[in-house]
Amino acid sequence: YSGTNQTLSLLTISNQATDTLDATGWTIYFNNVGTAEITGPDTALAGIGFINGDFFSLSPRQGWKPLAPGDSVQLRVLSRRLKNMTDLPKGFYLVDDGHPEGTALPLVIKPFAQADSLEIGLAARIYAQNETITDVSVSALLPVLPTPVAYAYTTGVFKLDPTVPIITDAAFEPEASYLQSELAKVLDRVPEIAKAKQGKALVLRQKAGGNAEGYSLTVDTTGVVIEAATRAGAFYGIQTLKNLLPPTSWADKQPAIAIPGITLTDAPQFAHRAVMLDVARNFQTKEQVMKILDLLALYKVNIMHFHLTEDEAWRLEIPGLPELTDVGAKRGHTLDDARRLMPSYGSGPDADNATGSGFYSRADYIELLQYAAARHIRVIPEIETPGHARAAIKSMDARYASYLAKGDSAAASQYLLRDLEDQSAYRSVQHWNDNVINVAVPSAYVFLEKVVDELIAIYKEAGAPLETIHFGGDEVPNGVWERSPAVRRLLAADRSVPHTDDLWHYYFNRINKLLSARGLYLSGWEEIGMKKAVVNGRPRMVVEPRFARENFHTDVWANQGANVDLAYRLANAGYKVVLTNVTNFYIDLAYNESFYEPGQYWGGYVDIEKLFRFVPYDYYRSLEEKASGERLTAAGRANIVGLQAPLWSEIITSPERMEYLLLPKLLGFAERAWAADPAWASESNERKTKALYAADWSAFLNALGKRELSRLDHYGGGYQYRIPTAGVAQRDSK
Ligand code: NAG
Known part of the structure; x- marks a missing residue:
């Protein structure tokens, strides 16, 4: 039961071992975010002591009766209000003569009914929030996140395959090998780093001036050109190129990958x-x-x-x-x-x-x-x-x-x-x-x-x-x-x-x-x-x-x-x-x-x-x-x-x-x-701010939901993520 500031919980200790848990001579230790105390008549049975940090002990008092195998005892515990699963105590272990170094006790959590009823209001609120998001078609998605400074889709598609070499200026040699190793993850053969350009190519070119981490990128039927003043700029051009690959490219190595034509210039807001x-x-x-x-x-x-x-x-x-x-x-x-x-x-x-x-x-x-x-x-x-x-x-x-x-x-x-x-x-x-x-x-x-x-x-x-x-x-x-x-x-x-x-x-x-x-x-x-x-x-x-x-x-x-x-x-x-x-x-x-x-x-x-x-x-x-x-x-x-x-x-x-x-x-x-x-x-006009924001947020969320999450499923072996904006928590989250 939770009130405004406190929660009353039941802690059940059950003896699943084959020995009796005696009336004395043992201590259970655990970690907890705030102080907790045994309350009501149960104080006669056991007491909780604070040690340091988030470390606590629980030990038997005079009223504790030896606990036979298969038996259990319930203790009422009063603590600060438990708002989510993070607030729950954890790391329980028992120390007694037989286990001087401690033996971990499995913990089973049974959330109280109140917790579930709170989910309903939350789901309704998030549902209403999601309704304000407008749909953006896949062909009109932002090409890459974070959003680049300027871009324009062009006609013509580049077919990337392992025969297309990487051509680089000397300054960007480390980035060229990085690109090569990244492409080796999506193509069934490793593209070469070659000296001169004949035909289609992935070109890394140094060009003085501009932001220290900026770059420009062009994809057309003849290949890809990334221009930057610095190695960092070339590196970010490569990240953008990676982001332009269909997200499922990272699932399996393929003979060829189609990349839509685009011209793009970019630089960061913050260094x-x-x-x-x-x-x-x-x-x-x-x-x-x-x-x-x-x-x-x-x-x-x-x-x-x-x-x-x-x-x-x-x-x-x-x-x-x-x-x-x-x-x-x-x-x-x-x-x-x-x-x-x-x-x-x-x-x-x-x-x-x-x-x-x-x-x-x-x-x-x-x-x-x-x-x-x-x-x-x-x-x-x-x-x-x-x-x-x-x-x-x-x-x-x-x-x-x-x-x-x-x-x-x-x-x-x-x-x-x-x-x-x-x-x-x-x-x-x-x-x-x-x-x-x-x-x-x-x-x-x-x-x-x-x-x-x-x-x-x-x-x-x-x-x-x-x-x-x-x-x-x-x-x-x-x-x-x-x-x-x-x-x-x-x-x-x-x-x-x-x-x-x-x-x-x-x-x-x-x-x-x-x-x-x-x-x-x-x-x-x-x-x-x-x-x-x-x-x-x-x-x-x-x-x-x-x-x-x-x-x-x-x-x-x-x-x-x-x-x-x-x-x-x-x-x-x-x-x-x-x-x-x-x-x-x-x-x-x-x-x-x-x-x-x-x-x-x-x-x-x-x-x-x-x-x-x-x-x-x-x-x-x-x-x-x-x-x-x-x-x-x-x-x-x-x-x-x-x-x-x-x-x-x-x-x-x-x-x-x-x-x-x-x-x-x-x-x-x-x-x-x-x-x-x-x-x-x-923008200072409130109505305009809202409209501009809504459009931007929708654009971002569509790119995220329709493309980036799929990339996260495959890139680097796959990452765990929380589904954005969904109201109810994913309960299987470890
Ligand atoms: C703050 C602490 C940090 C703690 C974090 C949790 C700072 C600078 N200090 O209390 O040690 O882990 O919050 O959100 O954040």
């Missing part, structure tokens, strides 16, 4: 078109990341922001700091020993859990960087600090303990990330009380410098570009550092840091210097450009212009409440801004309010239209509720460097789930990041 992958909360293999990189390239995304470190894991091998991956990349049953981290997000007792544990070796990462670079995708690594850093902190604690045991106290504390005497008390947004690096201990900088230098070396060896390292900065909880002797010593010794609140700038100043000394610039979440202040008697975060001139890049995400205009305030103050708005771009948010739809919803629901309708230079127009605030100045406008869609992975426990959340939302994102601002984005 920074980023998708963020969080592989820390749940891990994804190198192969799966490569599969995603192929998809990003197909839709002209050029940056992968790689969220490699978190409270719940550290996913990259750093030579010289083996604990980061020996301990920090492993989750399994523990209440905190020095071998692994406790379970999170349902990862369970098994330290070999495929998404709870795992990391990229240095060689894996180099391979990923090279794979991305060949697809003109830059990989921005994120090292989350000073908050969201529990895995690193625990790993360095483990290192400390092992060197101390060997009697080497200098080596023990070399990279320590906390003040051992710190008495500060806090809880992070994700409920950790031990996830913030102490920025006053000198060893923290020794650690960060080591990580930065190793990262630089990895990129160098891969031959991949590295311009910035993202240092996180989000969600540092109140209360940190306040009762730390190391902080007190720093405040006393350094006049530039008069107060704990000034530690923020002390810290990012040092990180900035560390990076700029190595020719890199600093990126972070919006908080790196802000400071704590008191406004109208209330504590509030305000823009701190101090670093604006240092070329900091901020990813502005929490555009809600008093911060609805924060992105524009930061841009106007001089910060380079990547619009990462939770309300429109957080693709980890559930598609809609269906109980069966996986995803978070703290920033609202995000379906494909939320991404499609985003207006970068006036995003108040894109919000569900009327909002206004500071507007972009001319200088501020120049500081909007691009757009970003993050995919946080708290609930992404399989590659299928990852693709389901990413697709087809990614296409809505690519449209806004690449295509020019549509006419409806700046």
Whole structure:
């Protein structure tokens, strides 16, 4: 039963084993998003205890009767309101004398009747929404998504077959081999790369001038010509050519493929078109990341922001700091020993859990960087600090303990990330009380410098570009550092840091210097450009212009409440801004309010239209509720460097789930990041805006539904996607 704020659920524990579950001597552990308690008379039977993060225990109380094989017991549990399946507890396992390492308990979920009745209203609303979409005939579809700058279909069809060679200017040789390998997937023989043009050909030609990533493309009966100034431009011309092939071409190799004649010119609206992958909360293999990189390239995304470190894991091998991956990349049953981290997000007792544990070796990462670079995708690594850093902190604690045991106290504390005497008390947004690096201990900088230098070396060896390292900065909880002797010593010794609140700038100043000394610039979440202040008697975060001139890049995400205009305030103050708005771009948010739809919803629901309708230079127009605030100045406008869609992975426990959340939302994102601002984005007459928008949205959705989904079925072995605009969630979604 769900009320406005709470849900009462029944937890049934049934003994399917052959032994009796005794009255004492066992504990069941599980993960849950908020606190939950056993309620009513059942409190006599068992109690739920909070451990840390999202980790809980359930243990018997005096009233518990031994549970014979085949018997079950029901416990009433009160929790915050469970709105969708993502809110349900998971990762149950039992620890007792017979199972000291824990044994996973299968979980069966039985949704309550109320959940189904909600689906009916939702279906009706979506049905009405779908009725406004007009039909576009297949011959009039947009030729390619994201929408190109200009195009015209011409008569005449080009018959592509393996005898047609690829002819390239020297500058585009790598792109020519890429094209060759892509065509090898659709043609039954591999076309040649030839020197001179005789007859039909696929031509890659360098032509100076124009946008750095722009290109032009012509298809006629004699072949295909792609012209571009840069390798990136040629690469995007090739992506368009791939998109012009009938989607089923990717299903089977064929002797020939017909491509309709077209002339097309194109260039991106933004130079920074980023998708963020969080592989820390749940891990994804190198192969799966490569599969995603192929998809990003197909839709002209050029940056992968790689969220490699978190409270719940550290996913990259750093030579010289083996604990980061020996301990920090492993989750399994523990209440905190020095071998692994406790379970999170349902990862369970098994330290070999495929998404709870795992990391990229240095060689894996180099391979990923090279794979991305060949697809003109830059990989921005994120090292989350000073908050969201529990895995690193625990790993360095483990290192400390092992060197101390060997009697080497200098080596023990070399990279320590906390003040051992710190008495500060806090809880992070994700409920950790031990996830913030102490920025006053000198060893923290020794650690960060080591990580930065190793990262630089990895990129160098891969031959991949590295311009910035993202240092996180989000969600540092109140209360940190306040009762730390190391902080007190720093405040006393350094006049530039008069107060704990000034530690923020002390810290990012040092990180900035560390990076700029190595020719890199600093990126972070919006908080790196802000400071704590008191406004109208209330504590509030305000823009701190101090670093604006240092070329900091901020990813502005929490555009809600008093911060609805924060992105524009930061841009106007001089910060380079990547619009990462939770309300429109957080693709980890559930598609809609269906109980069966996986995803978070703290920033609202995000379906494909939320991404499609985003207006970068006036995003108040894109919000569900009327909002206004500071507007972009001319200088501020120049500081909007691009757009970003993050995919946080708290609930992404399989590659299928990852693709389901990413697709087809990614296409809505690519449209806004690449295509020019549509006419409806700046039209002031409301009636005209609506009409222009309706036509555009229909054009986009028809191209998506009548062509792109079929491509996603076949391209790269096929991707899982959610059917766009359909009201009721696909219940078989893993
Ligand atoms: C925010 C957190 C992030 C979390 C996400 C889920 C940012 C910058 N921080 O609370 O750690 O995974 O939301 O949507 O987004």
